[in-house]
Amino acid sequence: MDVHISLIGRHDLAGEIYRQLRAAIIDDRIREGDALPATRELATRLSVSRTTVMVAYDRLVGEGFASARVGSGTFVSRNLRPGQRPRHAPRAVLRARRIWENVPDPTGMWAAVEYDFRPGIPDARLFPYEAWRRLMSRQFRRPEVGSGAYGDPAGHAGLREAIAQHVGVSRGIRAEPGDVVVTNGTQQAVDLIARVLLAPGSRVAMEDPGYGPIRRLFISLGLVVAGVPLDDEGLIVDAIPPQTSLVYVSPSHQFPLGMSMSLRRRMALLAWANRTGGAIIEDDYDSEFRYGGRPLEPLHQLDIDGRVVYVGSFSKTMLPTLRLGFLVAPPSLHAPLVAAKFLADWHSPLAVQAAMARFIADGLFARHVRRMRTIYEGRHAQITDILTRTFADHLRVVPSFVGLHLAALAREATVDRVDEIVRRSSTMGVACLPLSTFASVPSRSGLILGYGAINDLQIADGLALLRDCFDAAG
Numbered sequence: 015m016d017v018h019i020s021l022i023g024r025h026d027l028a029g030e031i032y033r034q035l036r037a038a039i040i041d042d043r044i045r046e047g048d049a050l051p052a053t054r055e056l057a058t059r060l061s062v063s064r065t066t067v068m069v070a071y072d073r074l075v076g077e078g079f080a081s082a083r084v085g086s087g088t089f090v091s092r093n094l095r096p097g098q099r100p101r102h103a104p105r106a107v108l109r110a111r112r113i114w115e116n117v118p119d120p121t122g123m124w125a126a127v128e129y130d131f132r133p134g135i136p137d138a139r140l141f142p143y144e145a146w147r148r149l150m151s152r153q154f155r156r157p158e159v160g161s162g163a164y165g166d167p168a169g170h171a172g173l174r175e176a177i178a179q180h181v182g183v184s185r186g187i188r189a190e191p192g193d194v195v196v197t198n199g200t201q202q203a204v205d206l207i208a209r210v211l212l213a214p215g216s217r218v219a220m221e222d223p224g225y226g227p228i229r230r231l232f233i234s235l236g237l238v239v240a241g242v243p244l245d246d247e248g249l250i251v252d253a254i255p256p257q258t259s260l261v262y263v264s265p266s267h268q269f270p271l272g273m274s275m276s277l278r279r280r281m282a283l284l285a286w287a288n289r290t291g292g293a294i295i296e297d298d299y300d301s302e303f304r305y306g307g308r309p310l311e312p313l314h315q316l317d318i319d320g321r322v323v324y325v326g327s328f329s330k331t332m333l334p335t336l337r338l339g340f341l342v343a344p345p346s347l348h349a350p351l352v353a354a355k356f357l358a359d360w361h362s363p364l365a366v367q368a369a370m371a372r373f374i375a376d377g378l379f380a381r382h383v384r385r386m387r388t389i390y391e392g393r394h395a396q397i398t399d400i401l402t403r404t405f406a407d408h409l410r411v412v413p414s415f416v417g418l419h420l421a422a423l424a425r426e427a428t429v430d431r432v433d434e435i436v437r438r439s440s441t442m443g444v445a446c447l448p449l450s451t452f453a454s455v456p457s458r459s460g461l462i463l464g465y466g467a468i469n470d471l472q473i474a475d476g477l478a479l480l481r482d483c484f485d486a487a488g
C-alpha cells in the first residue's frame with residue numbers, strides 16, 4: 015500500500031520524508047516487518063531525487079526504525095523499543111449527542127451459547143451455502159456487477175421484480191416492481207420512511223412491548239416515541255396518543271408477544287390513519303413461516319388510500335448478515351424514498367441483490383423457505399408441547415402460529431423474578447430473553463423463546479434446565 019507523504023510547501027525534503035515515515039511507523043500505520051516503498055518508486059511518486067529518499071531511509075535505519083536487506087529492500091524493524099513507540103492517543107474533545115449514550119453495542123448480544131433460545135435468529139447451519147456461493151460468484155462476471163458506475167438506488171431491477179412477485183404470491187400484496195425499494199434490512203427501510211415523512215419533533219407510536227432497534231432509531235432521528243399497549247387483538251388503536259403522525263406495527267406476528275392483530279383492529283388502525291392523516295409502517299418480518307391458523311390480510315392489502323408502507327426482510331428467510339430487506343411504497347412516496355436511499359448509501363450491494371434475484375427466480379428461495387418452515391414448525395410444536403405440559407404452573411403460552419419465536423407469560427413470577435431466572439439460566443448455557451427487555455416500562459412478566467437457532471435435539475434438555483431455574487426461584 016502507498017504510504018501517504020506530502021511534500022507540498024516543504025523545504026527539507028529528505029528530513030520531511032524521514033519524519034512522515036517515522037510517524038507512520040510509530041502510529042502503527044506501517045506495521046513491524048512491512049516493506050517500505052522501493053526508493054526508486056517513492057522518488058518517482060514524490061518527484062524528488064532517489065538520493066533524497068535514500069538519505070531519509072538511512073536515517074530511519076540509523077535510528078533503528080528500519081533495517082535494510084541487500085537486494086530485497088528496507089523493512090520496518092521488529093520489536094521496536096517502547097520509547098520508539100510513543101502512542102499519541104488524540105484528546106477526547108468531541109462529544110456525541112446524549113441520545114447515543116443509551117444505544118447498546120449489539121455485537122455482545124450474539125455470542126455463542128449452548129442452548130440458544132434467543133429470538134430472531136434463523137438456523138444458519140441449514141442455509142444452502144453451495145447454491146448461494148455459485149450464484150454469488152456468477153455475479154462477479156463483468157456485465158453482472160455493472161459498468162463501473164453506481165447502480166439504481168431503488169435496487170436491482172430483477173430483484174424488485176422478484177420481490178413484487180413474491181409478496182403478491184405469499185402475502186396477497188398487489189405490488190409493481192416500481193413500488194419496491196431494496197434496502198439494507200428492515201432497519202434501513204424504516205429509517206428511510208421516517209426521514210421522508212417526519213420532521214424532528216414529530217410523534218410516532220409503536221407497540222409496547224415492541225422492537226427495540228426501531229424504537230431507538232426513531233429517537234435518534236429526533237422523533238417523540240409513544241408506546242401503545244396491546245391486548246389479545248394486538249395494538250389498542252384507541253390508545254394511540256393525539257398528534258401521532260406515524261404508527262409502526264407488526265400485525266402478522268406482534269414482536270415480541272406473537273399474537274396476530276385482529277381484522278377489527280386492522281380496520282380500526284386504517285380508519286385512524288384516514289381520520290388523522292397519519293401513516294402506517296407494516297413490519298412483516300417473519301410471516302413466511304406460518305404453521306397454522308388463518309392468515310389475515312396485510313394492512314397494505316386493506317389500505318385503499320395509500321397510507322401504508324409495507325416492509326419485509328430476508329433476515330429470517332435467508333441470513334441477517336446479508337442485510338437485505340425491502341419496502342413496498344404507495345406511488346406518492348416512490349421518488350422521495352429512492353432519493354433518501356441514494357443519500358443514505360446510494361444503493362445496496364449489487365452483487366448480493368443480483369444473486370438474490372436469481373435465487374428467487376430459480377425457485378431456490380421458495381424451496382428453502384418450504385424446507386425451513388417444516389423444521390421450524392417441528393420446533394415450535396415441541397416447545398409449545400413442553401411448555402404446556404411441564405411449565406403449566408409457571409407459564410401461559412401466548413397462542414401464535416407464525417415466525418421464529420413464541421412468548422410465554424408468567425403466571426405468578428414478577429418481572430424481577432423472571433429477570434433473575436433468565437440470568438440464572440444463562441449461567442447454565444441456556445439463553446432466552448425476559449419480556450422486560452422489550453417494554454419501555456416493564457409491567458407484564460414473561461419469556462420470549464426463539465427456536466430458529468436451537469437444534470431439535472437440544473430443546474428438551476434446554477427447557478429442562480430452564481424449568482430447574484424456575485423451581486429454584488420458588
Ligand SMILES: Cc1ncc(COP(=O)(O)O)c(C=O)c1O
Binds near residue numbers: 134199201326
Ligand atoms: C420486529 C422485527 N422486525 C424486523 C426484524 C429484522 O430486521 P432486519 O431486516 O433489519 O434484519 C427483526 C429481527 O429480529 C424483528 O424482530
